[in-house]
Structure formats: structure tokens, C-alpha cells
Amino acid sequence: xxxxxxxxxxxxxxxxxxxxxxxxxxxxxxxxxxxxxxxxxxxxxxxxxxxxxxxxxxxxxxxxxxxxxxxxxxxxxxxxxxxxxxxxxxxxxxxxxxxxxxxxxxxxxxxxxxxxxxxx
Amino acid sequence: xxxxxxxxxxxxxxxxxxxxxxxxxxxxxxxxxxxxxxxxxxxxxxxxxxxxxxxxxxxxxxxxxxxxxxxxxxxxxxxxxxxxxxxxxxxxxxxxxxxxxxxxxxxxxxxxxxxxxxxxxxxxxxxxxxxxxxxxxxxxxxxxxxxxxxxxxxxxxxxxxxxxxxxxxxxxxxxxxxxxxxxxxxxxxxxxxxxxxxxxxxxxxxxxxxxxxxxxxxxxxxxxxxxxxxxxxxxxxxxxxxxxxxxxxxxxxxxxxxxxxxxxxxxxxxxxxxxxxxxxxxxxxxxxxxxxxxxxxxxxxxxxxxxxxxxxxxxxxxxxxxxxxxxxxxxxxxxxxxxxxxxxxxxxxxxxxxxxxxx
Numbered sequence: 001x002x003x004x005x006x007x008x009x010x011x012x013x014x015x016x017x018x019x020x021x022x023x024x025x026x027x028x029x030x031x032x033x034x035x036x037x038x039x040x041x042x043x044x045x046x047x048x049x050x051x052x053x054x055x056x057x058x059x060x061x062x063x064x065x066x067x068x069x070x071x072x073x074x075x076x077x078x079x080x081x082x083x084x085x086x087x088x089x090x091x092x093x094x095x096x097x098x099x100x101x102x103x104x105x106x107x108x109x110x111x112x113x114x115x116x117x118x119x120x
Numbered sequence: 121x122x123x124x125x126x127x128x129x130x131x132x133x134x135x136x137x138x139x140x141x142x143x144x145x146x147x148x149x150x151x152x153x154x155x156x157x158x159x160x161x162x163x164x165x166x167x168x169x170x171x172x173x174x175x176x177x178x179x180x181x182x183x184x185x186x187x188x189x190x191x192x193x194x195x196x197x198x199x200x201x202x203x204x205x206x207x208x209x210x211x212x213x214x215x216x217x218x219x220x221x222x223x224x225x226x227x228x229x230x231x232x233x234x235x236x237x238x239x240x241x242x243x244x245x246x247x248x249x250x251x252x253x254x255x256x257x258x259x260x261x262x263x264x265x266x267x268x269x270x271x272x273x274x275x276x277x278x279x280x281x282x283x284x285x286x287x288x289x290x291x292x293x294x295x296x297x298x299x300x301x302x303x304x305x306x307x308x309x310x311x312x313x314x315x316x317x318x319x320x321x322x323x324x325x326x327x328x329x330x331x332x333x334x335x336x337x338x339x340x341x342x343x344x345x346x347x348x349x350x351x352x353x354x355x356x357x358x359x360x361x362x363x364x365x366x367x368x369x370x371x372x373x374x375x376x377x378x379x380x381x382x383x384x385x386x387x388x389x390x391x392x393x394x395x396x397x398x399x400x401x402x403x404x405x406x407x408x409x410x411x412x413x414x415x416x417x418x419x420x421x422x423x424x425x426x427x428x429x430x431x432x433x434x435x436x437x438x439x440x441x442x443x444x445x446x447x448x449x450x451x452x453x454x455x456x457x458x459x460x461x462x463x464x465x466x467x468x469x470x471x472x473x474x475x476x477x478x479x
Contacts, residue, residue: 030257032279034264039275055176071325078270079278092264 030095032040036097039070041108043087045052050081050090068108121149127460129158135238135464138474146460154455156448158478165479169438174200174408174429175274175437182268185438185476186393188229188418190263192440193272195416198352200274202412212276212353213353217391218289219263219271220353221384225296226255226267227419228377228384231471232307235374238464239316244306248366248448251299261285276401280394290392297385307378317371321454321466324368325418333450334443335421336376336437337470341368347417350463357394358387370469377471380419418443421473 020027029035046068051059058074061067075088082090125146131139139160145153154222165184169177181196182189194216200209233248256266263269263279271279281289307313323333328341338345339362346362348355362380365372408429421443428437446469454466 030261032262033260034265034270043321053175055172055179076268076270077265078174079264080179083278 033039034079034092035095035096036065036072036093037070037075037077037081038093039108040089040091041105041110042089043069044068044089044110045087046110047086049084049086053080053084055080055081066110068110070106070108072106074105099111124152129463129467131157133464134469135234135472136472137234138472140467140474142455142463142471144455144460149460151455151460151463153420154452156452157355158474160446160478161475162478163475166438166440167216169342170435171437173370173433174435177319178273179270181271182272184442184474184479185418185473187230187265187473188223188420188476189268190216190223191270191416191418191474193269194353195414195425197272197274198416199412199414199425200408203408203410203416203427203429204274204404204406206250206275206402206404208276209402210354210396211280214391214395215273215277215279215281215400216279217354218308218388218395219259219269219359219393221388222259224384224419225381225388226252226259227471228299228381229255231419231468232303232381234379235465235468236313238468239313240312244303246364247303251296251303254292254296254299258289262289266348272324273401274397280400280449281395286395293389293392294383297382300381300385304378304382307374313374314327314371316462316465317374318367318369321458321460321469322367322369323450323454327453328368328450331449331453333421333444334446335418335449335471336363336373336380337421337447340365340372340376342366345422347415348421350415352416354391357391370465372434373469375416381408389461407433411437420444421447440476440479442473442479444470444473444477447472448477457468 046061047065048061052060054080056074056076058071060069077092079092082092126142127146129142129144130136131141141156141157143155144151148260160175165180169180172180178193178196182193184192229248231253233245236244259269260266262281262285265273321343325342328338328343342364344362344364348360349362363376363383366375409431411428414425423443424441426437426439427435429435451467451470455463458466
């Protein structure tokens with residue numbers, strides 16, 4: 001019994017722990033992991049393609065008022081909006097959204113404008 | 121005459137990951153009757169699917185189950201593909217098989233861990249989950265999420281595997297296999313596991329068939345039945361042969377799952393080696409019309425999908441029969457006559473997934 005157990009005991013005494021010491025050691029997310037949705041509203045043309053594709057109803061667009069609302073806590077990070085966006089304003093970041101004390105909807109005011117091809 | 125006592129087992133019980141109540145009538149320590157109560161986690165998902173656009177339903181179908189989510193999206197997408205007459209590219213079909221078998225590996229490893237925990241082997245539980253973590257990492261690297269992959273879409277796949285990842289996956293599968301093979305002798309030969317499982321919760325072949333058991337519960341009773349034998353997707357090119365055991369007890373159900381993990385790892389390796397080149401997605405147009413009925417094999421057993429639509433972007437009817445629903449009547453057959461202390465092991469041996477059952 002002693003002989004059978006001793007190698008395991010010694011291995012466990014002198015080896016590094018198999019688990020990560022979170023939060024001191026942080027596991028980097030995989031490159032293609034879907035962590036959170038990042039919006040860059042500078043190029044947005046308010047086409048509402050993302051709103052129509054969103055299965056969770058996390059995006060709300062009011063074209064006349066130039067309002068773009070995104071609720072990050074309804075978002076299921078499926079990436080359907082990213083595929084739909086013609087201007088590539090939306091992007092999936094591999095890092096997770098951090099915990100917050102208060103849940104806020106992100107709101108942008110965008111001047112309604114035409115597609116690039118029309119304005120040129 | 122011994123006195124009878126009624127014991128509510130669940131819905132909150134340390135052995136259940138999800139809420140199911142069994143009202144057990146016991147005579148001394150022997151169970152004489154079990155009555156199930158369901159409905160604690162009903163979400164109205166089928167009705168929700170009828171109100172949604174059919175494309176958005178992929179993400180909803182995926183959320184029916186938190187373990188075999190990929191298989192739900194695959195089944196749903198193949199229903200819609202049949203209605204729209206879409207032919208899926210072969211590479212996408214192979215990728216679907218790889219993700220589906222990865223789900224089977226992680227689902228069975230999760231169950232084997234819980235099973236070990238149910239008869240008190242906590243270190244074995246941790247070892248199983250440690251191996252499972254590797255398969256979850258593979259899913260995250262390739263699909264983007266640990267469990268909810270959102271990788272399947274109508275007409276193919278949204279995620280591809282590049283050549284480097286394909287090679288890395290072949291190596292990783294071999295390592296998972298090596299890790300898991302160290303645990304296999306414990307499940308097959310360990311004295312204390314055999315003491316707790318051999319001859320416990322026996323379901324005869326006739327009962328399994330007449331009560332409509334599915335999946336490993338059915339195959340452990342000696343019935344050679346697996347929906348993958350229908351040859352959907354690339355399974356027809358895989359020379360698939362189901363794992364069958366004869367005894368019909370908890371031990372046999374464990375053995376079936378242990379062997380299925382090894383079989384799934386084999387299938388993944390073969391699919392990765394044969395992965396055809398080409399497109400992974402075809403575009404589709406048109407409205408849905410007609411009805412379709414699909415059977416696919418989940419980790420827990422055969423799942424049925426029924427979809428009906430009439431030229432609308434919404435579905436008229438969406439119906440899912442999950443494997444746990446089919447396995448509850450056989451469970452009620454297994455319980456009478458067993459010891460009260462064996463109820464957790466027997467109940468877990470059908471691998472109950474209550475959230476999918478109630479949707």
C-alpha cells in the first residue's frame with residue numbers, strides 16, 4: 001500500500017498545481033471565441049440589418065430620431081448581426097464582458113445619412 | 121404487513137442537476153411505487169419558436185438543451201433544409217458530425233462524472249470533468265463557445281476548420297483518448313462501482329422495447345437501435361456500428377456510455393482525416409411550405425423533430441420529443457423493488473435532462 005501510494009504523494013508534493021490560480025493567472029481566451037459584441041458606430045448607416053437579424057432583440061434602431069440602442073445584457077453573442085452588417089461596424093471580441101454593478105443600455109445618436117455610394 | 125411511507129425525492133436533491141420530483145412509496149427500505157412530477161422548468165420554447173422568424177429559431181433550438189445544443193441546431197437546420205430542398209456541402213456535413221460527436225464526448229463525460237459522484241467517488245468525478253474540459257476547449261477554439269456554439273446554420277456551417285486546427289484536433293483527440301483510457305478500467309472493473317451498479321435497476325429487453333426506451337438505456341438492454349444507423353449526414357460513410365450491452369442494469373448503461381465516448385473519439389478522428397475540401401455554406405431563398413419529421417441521435421438517445429410551415433416566415437408548429445421524455449416510463453419500471461439508497465444511481469442512469477424534456 002505504502003509503495004503504491006508513495007509515487008503519487010511525491011508527485012503531488014513537488015509538482016505544480018494542475019489548476020490555474022484564478023484570478024492571479026488568467027486564461028487567455030481563444031482567438032475565435034465569442035466573448036462580447038463591440039460596436040463602432042462611426043460607419044453605421046442605420047440600415048437596420050443587424051436589428052432584423054438579432055434573435056434576442058438586443059438591438060433597437062429608430063432611424064428618424066437617429067437612435068441606436070444596444071442592450072449588452074440581452075445579447076447572446078451569436079454573431080448574426082456581424083454577418084449582416086454591410087459596413088462592418090460590428091465585431092465580436094474574444095474577451096468576455098466583465099461583471100458590472102448596474103446594467104445599462106448603450107445608446108448612440110447618429111445623424112441619418114445615405115449609403116456611401118449615394119453620397120459620393 | 122410492513123408500513124408504507126411516502127418520500128418526496130426532489131425536485132431539489134443533491135443528486136439531480138435539474139428539478140425532477142419522484143414521489144416514492146417505500147415499504148421499509150424497498151421502493152414499491154414511483155410517480156414523477158414534471159413541469160418545474162417549462163419555458164414555452166415551442167410556442168416561442170412559432171412566434172419567431174424561422175432563421176432566428178436556430179439560436180432558440182440550440183438553447184433547448186445546455187449540453188447537446190449543437191445537435192438541436194443540426195436537427196432544426198436539417199428540417200428546414202429538407203423543406204427548402206437545400207443540399208448541404210459535404211465539408212459542412214463532416215464539420216457537423218465532428219461538432220456533434222464532440223458534444224457526445226463532453227455529454228457522456230459529464231454524465232460519467234455525475235454518475236461517479238452519485239455513488240460517492242468524488243475524485244473520479246473530477247477526473248472525468250478534467251478530461252471533459254479538453255473537449256470543451258476544442259469546441260471553444262473551433263465553434264466560439266464552450267457549449268452554445270451557434271456554428272450551425274441553414275445551408276451549412278458558420279465556422280470552418282483551417283488546416284492547422286484540423287491537425288491540432290487530431291492530436292488533441294488522441295490525447296483525450298489517452299487520458300480517458302486511464303479512467304476506463306475504473307468504470308469497468310472497480311469493485312465498489314460493481315457493487316453499486318451490477319444487477320441494480322434492471323430493465324429487460326422486452327420492457328425496454330415496449331416502454332419505448334431510447335439511446336444508451338435501450339442499447340444497454342440488448343436492443344441494437346441507434347438513429348445514426350439511418351445514415352443521416354456523413355454517418356453512412358462511417359461504417360457505424362452501435363454499442364450494445366445485454367444486461368440492462370446500471371452497470372451496462374455505464375459501460376455503453378464509456379464505449380460510446382471511445383467510439384465518438386474514433387468517429388471524430390476519422391471525420392477529421394477524411395474532411396473534404398470545399399464550401400461550407402450555400403445560400404438559400406424561398407418560403408417554407410410543408411411538414412417534415414426528423415430523427416437524430418443525441419447523447420441521451422433518439423430525438424424527434426416535427427416542423428410544419430405554410431408559406432410564412434414563421435412556423436405553424438414546432439414540436440420536439442427529447443430522449444429523456446421517452447426514458448421516464450422505463451425509469452418508473454426500474455425503480456419498484458430497488459433499495460431507497462439505489463434510487464439516485466438508477467435515476468441518473470437514464471441521464472435525465474429535464475430542461476430539454478420540458479422546454
